Amino acid sequence: MNANSDNITNVISQYAQVLSDNTELVLSWQDIEDCGWRSPAHFLMDLLSYIETLSTDIDEHILEAIDRTAYVGLLELMIQLRNQVPGIRKKWEQFQSTFVDKLNSEQLSKSSILLFLGHLTEFDLPLNQQLVAACQNWHQQQAYHQQEHKAEATPETLMAELETLISDCNISNEYDFYLHFADNLTFVPEDTLIPLLADMLRSTSATINEGCFLFLLHKRPEVRQTLLSLLQHPHCLEQVSSKILRRLIMMRNWLATEEQQQLDTIIRQIRRLGIDCEEYLDQPHFELKDLRVSMVDGSGACSLLALVKEHKKFRLIGMVLKEQFGIIDSWFTPLSFRKDCDEAFKQFRQQVFNFAVDKQCLNYVLPHFLAYNRANQQAVTAEVMMLFEMLNITQWQPAFIDSKTILAEWQQANPALFEFNQIAKVLTKSSNWPNSEMTQFSWFESDNQLHKKIVQWENEQLTKEQQDQLPTFMLESYREKWLHRFVLLAIVSKHKQQKRGPEWYEFAILADCLASNMPFEEIPLFTQVLQASIDAYFDQAHHPHLHSIT
Numbered sequence: 268m269n270a271n272s273d274n275i276t277n278v279i280s281q282y283a284q285v286l287s288d289n290t291e292l293v294l295s296w297q298d299i300e301d302c303g304w305r306s307p308a309h310f311l312m313d314l315l316s317y318i319e320t321l322s323t324d325i326d327e328h329i330l331e332a333i334d335r336t337a338y339v340g341l342l343e344l345m346i347q348l349r350n351q352v353p354g355i356r357k358k359w360e361q362f363q364s365t366f367v368d369k370l371n372s373e374q375l376s377k378s379s380i381l382l383f384l385g386h387l388t389e390f391d392l393p394l395n396q397q398l399v400a401a402c403q404n405w406h407q408q409q410a411y412h413q414q415e416h417k418a419e420a421t422p423e424t425l426m427a428e429l430e431t432l433i434s435d436c437n438i439s440n441e442y443d444f445y446l447h448f449a450d451n452l453t454f455v456p457e458d459t460l461i462p463l464l465a466d467m468l469r470s471t472s473a474t475i476n477e478g479c480f481l482f483l484l485h486k487r488p489e490v491r492q493t494l495l496s497l498l499q500h501p502h503c504l505e506q507v508s509s510k511i512l513r514r515l516i517m518m519r520n521w522l523a524t525e526e527q528q529q530l531d532t533i534i535r536q537i538r539r540l541g542i543d544c545e546e547y548l549d550q551p552h553f554e555l556k557d558l559r560v561s562m563v564d565g566s567g568a569c570s571l572l573a574l575v576k577e578h579k580k581f582r583l584i585g586m587v588l589k590e591q592f593g594i595i596d597s598w599f600t601p602l603s604f605r606k607d608c609d610e611a612f613k614q615f616r617q618q619v620f621n622f623a624v625d626k627q628c629l630n631y632v633l634p635h636f637l638a639y640n641r642a643n644q645q646a647v648t649a650e651v652m653m654l655f656e657m658l659n660i661t662q663w664q665p666a667f668i669d670s671k672t673i674l675a676e677w678q679q680a681n682p683a684l685f686e687f688n689q690i691a692k693v694l695t696k697s698s699n700w701p702n703s704e705m706t707q708f709s710w711f712e713s714d715n716q717l718h719k720k721i722v723q724w725e726n727e728q729l730t731k732e733q734q735d736q737l738p739t740f741m742l743e744s745y746r747e748k749w750l751h752r753f754v755l756l757a758i759v760s761k762h763k764q765q766k767r768g769p770e771w772y773e774f775a776i777l778a779d780c781l782a783s784n785m786p787f788e789e790i791p792l793f794t795q796v797l798q799a800s801i802d803a804y805f806d807q808a809h810h811p812h813l814h815s816i817t
Contacts (some may be wrong), residue, residue, distance in 0.1 A: 308358035444478030545572030628762035698791030
């Protein structure tokens with residue numbers, strides 16, 4: 268259902284009052300859903316309608332409340348799009364159409380437009396061409412109004428302004444350059460983007476030149492394609508260094524097939540210029556201080572957070588790894604003091620079940636998820652390359668983990684761990700995981716195929732055999748998925764640097780049980796998974812009653 272205009276007014280006013288009182292405001296989609304909205308797209312459209320009623324001079328606390336709720340709504344929308352929630356693609360198109368209409372009719376204040384554009388560039392959302400064109404047109408109009416009483420900008424003046432901005436923002440390297448400017452390119456019109464990137468490529472500033480090449484890993488395909496087209500021209504390769512060549516060779520493995528072919532041609536051109544490839548060496552001025560990985564959640568995602576010391580300051584690098592998708596989100600912070608980073612780490616430890624791991628863990632895990640990116644033709648962003656370089660991760664070629672081969676190697680090396688008595692202990696112990704400190708696992712399944720089976724079960728339409736073997740009937744199609752998940756968790760756990768959570772061999776034993784086709788009802792953990800899946804279905808359907816399978 269949709270909340271009415273009075274509801275959205277009350278919600279925003281309530282959050283604005285919290286902010287006005289200097290009280291911490293931490294929002295999640297659940298908070299907004301509890302106020303009456305079932306779809307993030309519907310909430311965002313109601314939010315746009317609410318903004319229309321406001322004056323152009325919006326109260327700062329109201330604007331911040333709009334900012335926070337828009338962020339939460341768009342984040343949930345992105346998650347639902349990735350999870351292919353039924354109907355969400357159509358609702359997303361409706362929101363884009365609504366936003367374009369209001370943008371073209373000048374019904375929204377400039378501050379609220381900038382707020383939404385900032386979030387649209389931040390998230391990896393599939394923007395349609397109508398929305399991109401409307402946003403580009405709006406930017407052009409703003410630039411025109413600003414330049415009405417100024418001399419016409421030239422490439423030279425634009426580059427001078429860029430260099431001044433780099434100095435004012437204390438940008439000292441190409442990654443911070445990327446951090447400051449990548450999102451700003453999302454809605455730059457093509458007739459502005461082409462000369463701007465061309466000037467960056469020819470710049471004698473290493474920060475600008477090397478930073479520009481990182482835009483080949485920009486999240487928007489239009490930016491990547493514009494840069495690839497420019498690099499076909501020899502005059503845009505004049506400032507290529509051995510470091511840039513090494514990065515191009517590295518990133519070619521992460522691009523979609525068509526982009527990879529274009530980049531291969533460019534690499535051959537660079538080699539013909541006689542430029543040598545820089546050796547991939549350890550970076551002495553980067554020091555890993557802490558590295559944490561969260562447990563895989565119900566959607567198959569886990570988070571990675573690294574604290575890196577760079578000279579005398581620190582920064583955080585984070586990413587989200589998701590089964591079947593790859594590295595779906597990555598980010599890093601500007602350089603700051605240790606206490607600021609420690610506070611972020613503290614929040615991470617409190618919010619999700621996680622443990623410290625060593626750097627070698629990433630040489631196994633990251634290539635596996637890069638292989639998903641490659642298979643899905645899903646772009647990898649520059650933050651990923653930054654993590655590889657800062658930590659000197661040597662395995663950067665996409666490569667899936669061969670779960671069954673690894674299981675066989677573990678069994679051969681540790682036969683005692685896979686004996687009957689040990690298996691029985693692990694089966695019993697793992698049944699208690701959902702009730703332990705790892706309740707944040709929230710392991711469940713949710714898709715149309717399973718939902719149909721749940722409806723059959725609820726309506727008592729199962730055969731006696733299906734009812735007697737209910738976990739197997741419901742979950743058999745997920746066997747391979749869980750086998751690979753447990754092998755991955757075993758690998759991560761082998762690299763733990765603290766005694767927290769299951770031992771690596773406990774995950775390995777569960778994987779082996781699945782590989783040997785043990786029925787799901789003989790693995791008590793999956794009775795819990797099935798119950799959580801049924802509960803999730805009824806919760807999603809807003810059913811008034813929950814049913815127990817026991």
